[in-house]
Amino acid sequence: MIYRILCANKYIIFHHFLMISYGMRDFLLQAKQTNSCIAIGGLIYNPETQTLHKASITIDLEPRTIELLELLLTSVGLPLSVNTIIETVWQSKFISKNVLTNRISTLRSLLQLHSPEHDAAKLLVTYPRKGYFLNPANIGLLPPVKTKKRKAGIVQSDMTQPNVLRVRLAYGLCTLLALCSITLGGMVWQQQGISTQQTRNQLLIPKVELLLNRINAIGSQARHYRKVIKAVLLQQQIEYPYTDIANQDAPSYFLDPIDDTPYFPGARNMQTSDYELNIELKDGPEKNIIKAQINLIYPATGKLAFRNQYVLRLSHLQSDLFQIHTDVAQYFNLPELSKSAWILSDMHENMLIDEDFPSEPLQQADEFAAITIARHLVLYEQDKIKLENFLNQAQSVFDVLPDELSLWLGILYYKIGNLDKAKTLLTTPAGDSLIQNALIYTFVSHIAYKQNKLDQFRLNYMESLVALLRVMPSEALFNRLSQPESKETCLQPWKTLRVSVKDKDIVMRWKALIEEYCTNVDRDITPIKTKV
Known part of the structure; x- marks a missing residue:
């Protein structure tokens, strides 16, 4: 009897291991192909009836929540971006992200309520700046459970007692096998190196938006190393996924060099951020020592949130700056940081201080x-x-x-x-910009225009306008949108952009690019005329 049960269900376990071993994360498709149910923590989802169960209790789900759950089940372990989810479930690019956030919270609340033995935040995971995914360690395939169908509402109840016992035994064995496979699969998944340390932690982490604002320097040594300190701190923050660097949302981020000015790239144009980091450098009492004081500010009020002082040894500059990075993360109660794979060397310092770039590849x-x-x-x-x-x-x-x-x-x-290659690197597979930056949207829009994809051209043009809210007051943008579309109105926001580079040739090249783009806007985006 046991042998027959194992043989009848072994293909389910086999498919489960294939999914984990070869990165096949579409549990929904596998469940439909094998007429199986899906274990989600302590709950069971039946794709045939689109019902979620806890034992004999049916959990009421709204249609949109079902669509969201099924989409997540097609990509278990792999983060789906906010834009991808909104476009798939709501079939629109212009739904507020708060709508998705609320729907995710509702689904988590249901999972936590009906499966309290599992942490819903670790079951349905938020991966900062990447999106959301279901933890593969808690997802598995099971034989279908007899439940009320959503349409028919009929249950077959003519089973004899021996049949009931056999089915229960079969279900129990399959559940045990599935749980074993889930545990082993989770180990394989962790060992494959397909996730970073922060993904393996499986924590719900609130996104912290941080603006790296400026570094003031007093003393020749402090001024000499300001560029290096600026570049290292920026790089360390970029590599850490739990802080959203507001600088990256400013168009000037990609037009500013790492230079001798106090400001970080993009900082002079940002209008909004949760926190702002300022640093004071001054020469230390000994050679090769720089003193540093960091001030973490609430931009809305200008009040101090956190302050600390450090001694930066030039011979250990990277590790000493890493301590600043660590303390900021600890202040926000964020996960432990991972050390960078690169090591600050004389080559890096020569590039930043002397602009001496290596000729070797x-x-x-x-x-x-x-x-x-x-x-x-x-x-x-x-x-x-x-x-x-x-x-x-x-x-x-x-x-x-x-x-x-x-x-x-x-x-x-x-x-x-090379526009095709540029588009591939600047956008997601779905064609969306990798980052909510007005300049990147402009590049993607310009590429679409040159490829005669006018719908994408117009769509990314509108996205760039929305992204400009990060770098200009809402009133100014509103006034700009209230004017008819033209080359001049298109150029207007870019004329107010402050960039650090002073080389006229460089400024003129970027200006010519934006002017060409705005000429296309003038030609192909017709203003809406109100009929009187």
């Missing part, structure tokens, strides 16, 4: 060096061959491109006219 996956060089090439280099050589080198040494580097390489491809 990148020998290893050094994210800091690659981004530093890419930023310099985006602004200053016009030699197409040099740009192509760097692009080839950067992509050959990284098995997976970091998001930040992907954006810089996308801009470089855009600069040399």
